[in-house]
Amino acid sequence: MAASPAARARAAGAGVDLTRIAGSGPGNAVLLADVERALGARPGGASEPTQGKSRPGLDMVEMRRAIAAAMSRAKREIPHYYLFHEIDLQAAQDRLAALNAARTPDRRLLIGALLVHATVGALAKVPELNGRFEAAPFAPAGAVHCGIAVAMRGGGLIAPAILNAQGKDPDAIMDAMRDLVTRTRAGRLRMSEITQGTITVSSLGDGGVDALFGVIFPPQVALVGFGTPRLRPMVHEGRIVPRLAVTVSLAADHRVSDGRRGAQFLAEIDRLLQEPVIP
Structure with missing residues (x-):
């Protein structure tokens, strides 16, 4: 049944059967508030008062x-495997810099958009990672609803999805x-953006860490992580030179x-970033 991630997590932690809860969200989806009401209605089972709300509607x-x-559910139920790969981003960065030089600041592209675009594009070659x-x-999803990990100002992380990202x-x-x-930081996300993600991309941006090894957000089957792009010594045209790279x-x-298909997926992301499709 349809339910928000927070509702599923709360119900699992409290041992509540979601199918017995009437949902008040779009399409009768069960929301966190519905679970809390159900807990409060149980004999002797009033839910604990929550504290630490940074603003109305956002309970940290x-x-x-x-x-x-x-x-906890992900590590308990999902047999993870991990792969990592270093990608030369210099060509993509050079093309991006040339493009942005002719744009106003509000229309400039960031390297993160290219990373997400390449990830979405690579799923066409390895579709079983999407769903x-x-x-x-398991059946792969037809559309790519790509979750983007967003850090909340008050703490915590949420990964709303770019719906139908394969067409962008x-x-x-x-x-x-x-x-x-x-909209995430304003608390104005749509239920579909929270509940329909088919894969998640987490990027550290300028966080200063070379790589991350994430935990899959259930019921998704893959998470892609990008470390901080930085200059590294790389062999290019027979010489060791500094080039922008990312892990x-x-x-x-x-x-x-399996690992073979996962390796093909990372190799396809690499290939797409060598000649990025930039308007």
Whole structure:
């Protein structure tokens, strides 16, 4: 049944059957508030009062509780495997710099949009990494709803999805990323953006860490992580020179793919970033 990630996590932690809860969200989806009402209605089962709300509608205590439950479920139920690969970004960065030189600041592309665009494009070659494992046998999703990990100002992390990302060029991806970040921090996300993600991309941006090895957000089957792009000594045209590079990692569900297919996926991301499709 349809339910928000926070509702699923809260219900799992409290031992509540979601199918017995009436949902008040779009399409009768079960929301966190519905679960809390159900807990409060149980004999002797009033839910704990929550504290630490940074602003109306955003409960950081509940967010951390939901994240903890989801990640615990992921490590308990999903047999992860991990791969990582270093990608030369210099050609992409050079083309990006030339493009942005002729644009106003509000229309400039960031390297993160190219990373997401390449990830979405690579799924065409390895589609089994895109989807939600909600019933066996697993079937890849037809559309790519790409979750983007967004850090909340008050703490915590949420990954709303760019819906139908497979049909967007880098500019559209960039616009969607800006929009999601703004609405996430304002607490104005749509239920579909929270509940329908089919893969997640987590990027450290300028966080200063070379690589990350993530935990898959269930029921998705893959998470792609990008470390901080930085200058590194690389062999280019027979010489060792400083080039911008990034380490990309893949956390994938071994029930639906294997290391060979995961390696093909990372290699395809690399190929797409060598000649990025930039307007």
